[in-house]
Amino acid sequence: MLGYVRKNISEVEYHTWFAPVRPLGVQQGSLVLGVRNSFAQEWFRKHYLELLEDALRSMGAQSPQVSFQVLPAVQDAMILPQDPPPRSPSSSNGRSSPERGERGSIPQGVTDSRKALNPKYIFENFVVGPNNNLAHAAALAVAESPGKAYNPLFIYGDVGLGKTHLMHAVGHYMAERYPDKRIEYVSTESFTNDLINAIRDDKMTQFRNRYRSVDLLLVDDIQFLAGKERTQEEFFHTFNALYENHKQIILSSDRPPKDIQTLEGRLRSRFEWGLITDIQSPEFETRVAILKMNAEHHRMNIPQEVLELIARQVTSNIRELEGALMRVVAFASLNNVPFSRAVAAKALSNVFAPQEVKVEMADVLRAVAGHYNIPPDAIRGSGRVREVVVPRQMAMYLIRELTGHSLPEIGGFFGRDHSTVMHAVQKVTEQLGRDSELTEAAAFLKRRLQGLEGDDS
Numbered sequence: 309m310l311g312y313v314r315k316n317i318s319e320v321e322y323h324t325w326f327a328p329v330r331p332l333g334v335q336q337g338s339l340v341l342g343v344r345n346s347f348a349q350e351w352f353r354k355h356y357l358e359l360l361e362d363a364l365r366s367m368g369a370q371s372p373q374v375s376f377q378v379l380p381a382v383q384d385a386m387i388l389p390q391d392p393p394p395r396s397p398s399s400s401n402g403r404s405s406p407e408r409g410e411r412g413s414i415p416q417g418v419t420d421s422r423k424a425l426n427p428k429y430i431f432e433n434f435v436v437g438p439n440n441n442l443a444h445a446a447a448l449a450v451a452e453s454p455g456k457a458y459n460p461l462f463i464y465g466d467v468g469l470g471k472t473h474l475m476h477a478v479g480h481y482m483a484e485r486y487p488d489k490r491i492e493y494v495s496t497e498s499f500t501n502d503l504i505n506a507i508r509d510d511k512m513t514q515f516r517n518r519y520r521s522v523d524l525l526l527v528d529d530i531q532f533l534a535g536k537e538r539t540q541e542e543f544f545h546t547f548n549a550l551y552e553n554h555k556q557i558i559l560s561s562d563r564p565p566k567d568i569q570t571l572e573g574r575l576r577s578r579f580e581w582g583l584i585t586d587i588q589s590p591e592f593e594t595r596v597a598i599l600k601m602n603a604e605h606h607r608m609n610i611p612q613e614v615l616e617l618i619a620r621q622v623t624s625n626i627r628e629l630e631g632a633l634m635r636v637v638a639f640a641s642l643n644n645v646p647f648s649r650a651v652a653a654k655a656l657s658n659v660f661a662p663q664e665v666k667v668e669m670a671d672v673l674r675a676v677a678g679h680y681n682i683p684p685d686a687i688r689g690s691g692r693v694r695e696v697v698v699p700r701q702m703a704m705y706l707i708r709e710l711t712g713h714s715l716p717e718i719g720g721f722f723g724r725d726h727s728t729v730m731h732a733v734q735k736v737t738e739q740l741g742r743d744s745e746l747t748e749a750a751a752f753l754k755r756r757l758q759g760l761e762g763d764d765s
């Protein structure tokens with residue numbers, strides 16, 4: 309069937325879309341295809357349904373039907389058209405698990421080995437920026453001295469910012485160096501389900517053995533413990549057993565422990581024993597770096613200005629950032645056009661609203677001058693004293709973050725060359741998260757320039 313498809317579309321298109329697809333079987337007379345994420349699912353429905361039905365007809369099907377299902381194991385994976393097909397869940401731990409596709413269920417219990425770790429979530433694939441450098445450093449420290457550096461390590465942040473990626477990275481790091489160590493990655497939901505099953509099947513001893521005999525326990529999305537008393541109780545004992553034996557625990561959550569409602573006090577205080585670190589939304593430069601890495605994985609040569617355009621459209625969630633890149637790649641390949649800003653803008657136009665507030669360089673200059681209480685001309689002038697250098701760097705940084713101007717254009721506005729601008733942007737970026745005054749000024753000015761904060765001066 310894929311042969312038929314291949315003959316009818318371009319090679320790039322085939323590799324982008326069809327190479328990673330997995331036939332999952334026939335369900336109520338309909339062919340079920342496994343796709344990598346919900347974006348691909350939508351894309352297939354829109355663009356390839358007829359082609360696939362034709363393909364089935366060419367094989368003699370009378371009234372062909374095709375449906376799509378997102379493959380859970382690779383839902384988060386980066387977009388790699390040349391990826392090998394994901395491994396099947398039933399082979400991952402030797403136990404028989406329900407067939408994937410049956411009632412659309414995600415197989416439970418595929419958690420008790422390092423095989424549950426996503427192979428792409430390694431330190432080498434993690435782009436470090438001011439938004440995540442503390443969490444990254446802490447994860448690395450824990451990976452290097454498990455049970456000794458920080459225990460537990462608690463990583464929190466909004467969805468799609470890399471918490472799961474960092475946890476898996478620690479798992480891979482340890483697995484590689486200490487092949488005999490036991491590593492357990494589990495979502496809080498799976499932990500809860502395992503507990504419920506263990507109670508039902510009278511297998512609490514096995515449950516406890518499993519979770520209390522590991523060297524590294526990674527528990528994802530621990531905020532879901534909220535309100536689950538029995539699970540909290542069991543997790544409390546698991547925690548203590550591991551902690552007393554100096555086994556490393558890493559927890560992730562969408563919020564800090566103090567904000568998890570209905571979490572028992574004794575658990576909350578334990579979560580605070582080690583190190584609590586957060587991940588924020590990535591800065592523009594970090595977003596571009598992440599896109600660049602993704603593009604390189606694709607072996608796609610996408611011009612910098614196109615990556616920058618995408619990075620400007622999607623600002624808060626890295627999964628969406630990757631989705632946007634995928635959309636641009638798909639759009640260009642389907643229309644057989646080279647990557648350009650115009651093509652990228654078109655590809656993203658019906659997904660992301662154009663930037664609401666258009667910020668001009670002069671607006672930024674004015675706002676920065678007002679904030680630091682110095683004349684705009686002094687910022688653009690040649691003075692080198694700290695009082696003007698800091699605001700100048702801030703202005704360059706904000707223009708880079710908030711407007712579509714290139715480094716040479718910004719340089720031109722300040723009567724300087726692009727390398728000066730690049731240096732200024734780097735300088736400010738490095739100081740973010742370290743210099744609190746500068747961090748606050750940057751955040752405040754950004755909000756004001758984007759119209760999120762009133763002008764009260």
Ligand code: ADP
Binds near residue numbers: 386434466470
């Ligand atoms: P979370 O668990 O915080 O919701 P994930 O760890 O699932 O987020 O990350 C979402 C996606 O973004 C994943 O594909 C992940 O690889 C990618 N990602 C997140 N942070 C980074 C980063 N710093 N560098 C590269 N990719 C990242």
Ligand code: MG
Binds near residue numbers: 471473528
């Ligand atoms: Mg996650």
